[in-house]
Structures are given as structure tokens and as C-alpha cells.
Amino acid sequence: MSEVYFIGADIGGTTVKLAIIKENGEIIYKWEIHTNTDNQGKSIPEDIHKSIEETLAAQEITKEKIAGIGAGAPGFVDTNTGFIYEAVNIGWKDFDFGNQLQELSGLPVWVDNDANLAALGENWLGAGHGSQELIAVTLGTGVGGGIISNGQILNGANGTAAEIGHVTVIREGGAPCNCGKTGCLETEASATGIVRKAKAIAEEYPESSLKSLVSSDTLTAKDVFEMASNGDEASQAVLNDVMDTLGMAIANLAIAINPEKIVIGGGVSQAGEQLLKPLQEAFKKYALRRTASASSFQIAQLGNDAGVIGGAYLVKNNQK
Numbered sequence: 001m002s003e004v005y006f007i008g009a010d011i012g013g014t015t016v017k018l019a020i021i022k023e024n025g026e027i028i029y030k031w032e033i034h035t036n037t038d039n040q041g042k043s044i045p046e047d048i049h050k051s052i053e054e055t056l057a058a059q060e061i062t063k064e065k066i067a068g069i070g071a072g073a074p075g076f077v078d079t080n081t082g083f084i085y086e087a088v089n090i091g092w093k094d095f096d097f098g099n100q101l102q103e104l105s106g107l108p109v110w111v112d113n114d115a116n117l118a119a120l121g122e123n124w125l126g127a128g129h130g131s132q133e134l135i136a137v138t139l140g141t142g143v144g145g146g147i148i149s150n151g152q153i154l155n156g157a158n159g160t161a162a163e164i165g166h167v168t169v170i171r172e173g174g175a176p177c178n179c180g181k182t183g184c185l186e187t188e189a190s191a192t193g194i195v196r197k198a199k200a201i202a203e204e205y206p207e208s209s210l211k212s213l214v215s216s217d218t219l220t221a222k223d224v225f226e227m228a229s230n231g232d233e234a235s236q237a238v239l240n241d242v243m244d245t246l247g248m249a250i251a252n253l254a255i256a257i258n259p260e261k262i263v264i265g266g267g268v269s270q271a272g273e274q275l276l277k278p279l280q281e282a283f284k285k286y287a288l289r290r291t292a293s294a295s296s297f298q299i300a301q302l303g304n305d306a307g308v309i310g311g312a313y314l315v316k317n318n319q320k
């Protein structure tokens with residue numbers, strides 16, 4: 001029997017990550033192209049199509065071997081049609097992405113939200129280990145999320161299920177969020193949120209390493225983790241505060257789906273145990289004891305490949 005391949009495409013605000021992937025999930029070739037957001041991102045389907053054609057030719061893989069393309073976009077997606085309601089970072093609004101790419105490529109195309117694809121990828125080949133019930137949270141410049149329930153990714157009535165970053169965690173006086181609300185989880189627990197929180201808390205610790213770095217105006221979330229691990233009390237206070245909020249938000253979601261696995265990914269998750277320990281403590285504090293006893297926290301394992309692997313899974317799962 002001849003081998004079949006999948007193409008995964010993970011569309012971000014600056015690059016589109018692409019990969020040719022075997023049925024067992026092994027990446028045989030991966031590459032990136034620039035995301036051209038000029039002209040409301042209209043050229044992106046064509047850019048992706050051309051790049052796939054060129055790469056398949058260079059890799060000497062015929063199109064007949066490709067079962068389809070699974071693509072992730074950072075926005076609200078109609079997964080039945082691949083229609084993008086809105087993807088702010090790309091410039092898409094009411095954009096018929098899935099059909100365009102399907103027409104250009106002549107291949108079946110499935111589209112989902114990028115954080116949902118990352119959750120599917122992690123659940124297939126990463127930290128999820130094929131869980132039926134899973135919450136995935138991506139902590140980067142924003143906060144993304146994906147929820148798998150009864151083995152299926154949740155999309156919701158109009159593509160906003162599992163938008164974990166926009167769970168309200170500060171009722172009044174929270175920072176404004178890109179979504180138009182204030183006090184979203186994303187404003188508190190993203191890398192940007194950690195820095196903002198650090199600036200506020202540093203004022204209470206005039207002698208701390210945190211305070212001196214805040215004054216120099218070069219502070220990053222990574223610095224906060226580093227200083228905390230070197231014993232800086234102020235930085236530890238920032239992390240405790242942020243993880244308390246994140247733990248509460250995840251515990252509230254956990255009441256809804258009773259997860260077996262909670263997978264934390266994204267750049268901030270590189271802090272590993274230093275992040276997991278206070279997060280798990282907070283989670284236990286806010287979750288039902290029985291809910292907490294069923295769930296274990298894991299750091300994501302696939303890194304930047306989670307999206308393209310999730311794309312391949314989408315094809316694998318939907319192909320005829």
C-alpha cells in the first residue's frame with residue numbers, strides 16, 4: 001500500500017509554519033513562509049498554495065499522495081466551511097479561506113482555530129496521550145486555549161468555544177484586552193500580563209532585583225521567572241499572584257469538562273516546574289476536590305510543531 005501524507009499549516013501573524021507529515025505523525029519536511037498581511041491578508045491562500053506546490057516538487061512528492069491540508073488560523077473559524085469570521089492579527093474579516101485554498105490546491109482543506117490545532121496536536125503525539133477530556137492552555141504574548149471533550153475538540157455555536165484567554169478574571173478595573181473587554185485572563189497571565197503585574201508589584205518592594213529591572217524598562221516575563229528562581233521575593237510574589245489567577249480560571253473551566261489532562265504550552269511554559277508548582281496549588285484551592293483528583297498537569301511537548309501536527313491530525317481524522 002502506498003504511503004499517504006498530510007500537510008499541516010499553522011498561520012500566525014508573522015509566519016506560516018508548514019509541514020509534510022506521515023500518517024503516524026512523523027514530520028518529513030517542515031518550513032516557514034512570511035505571512036503577508038498587506039491588503040487584509042488576501043494573498044495568503046495563494047502564498048500557501050504556491051509554497052506547497054514548490055516544496056512538493058522539490059521533495060519529489062506527487063500531489064496524489066497528499067490526503068489534504070489541515071490549517072490553523074488565529075481567530076474565529078467556522079470549522080464546517082473553513083470560513084474565518086475574524087482573525088485580527090492577519091487582517092481577515094469574513095474571509096472564505098478554506099474554500100479558496102481548496103480551489104487553488106485541488107486538495108481537501110480543513111480549518112480550525114490555531115490554539116485548537118495545538119491542543120489536537122498535543123493530544124495526539126504530545127503531552128495529552130490521547131485523552132478524552134483535556135484542557136490545553138497556551139501562554140505566550142496572548143493566552144490561547146483548546147478543549148477536548150468526549151475525544152472531540154470543542155468549537156461552539158460560532159467558533160468561540162475554549163477562548164480561555166478571554167475568561168473574565170478581574171471584575172472591575174482590569175486592563176483592557178485586544179478583544180474589547182477588560183480584565184480578561186490574557187491581560188493577567190500572558191507574558192505581557194506578567195510584565196504589567198511585575199511593574200505594579202515592584203512598587204511594594206523598593207529594594208528588590210525586580211524593582212531595579214523595572215526601572216531600566218527592559219523587563220520580560222522570562223526575567224521575572226529567573227529572578228524568582230534566584231530568590232527575589234518580589235518576583236516570586238508576581239508569579240504567585242499570576243498563577244493564582246490562572247489556577248482559578250482553569251479550575252472554573254475544569255468544573256465544566258472534568259479534564260483528565262491539563263496541558264500548558266507556549267513560550268511562558270518553558271519555565272516548567274517553576275510554573276507548574278504554584279499553578280497546581282492554586283488549581284487545587286479552587287477546584288472541586290474530586291475534579292482535582294482526576295486531573296494532572298503537564299507541560300506541552302511539541303513546542304512550535306504542535307500546530308502543524310494538529311493540522312495533520314485534522315486531515316487524518318476527517319479524510320474519507
Ligand SMILES: [Zn+2]
Pocket residue numbers: 165166177178179180181184186
Ligand atoms: Zn479578552
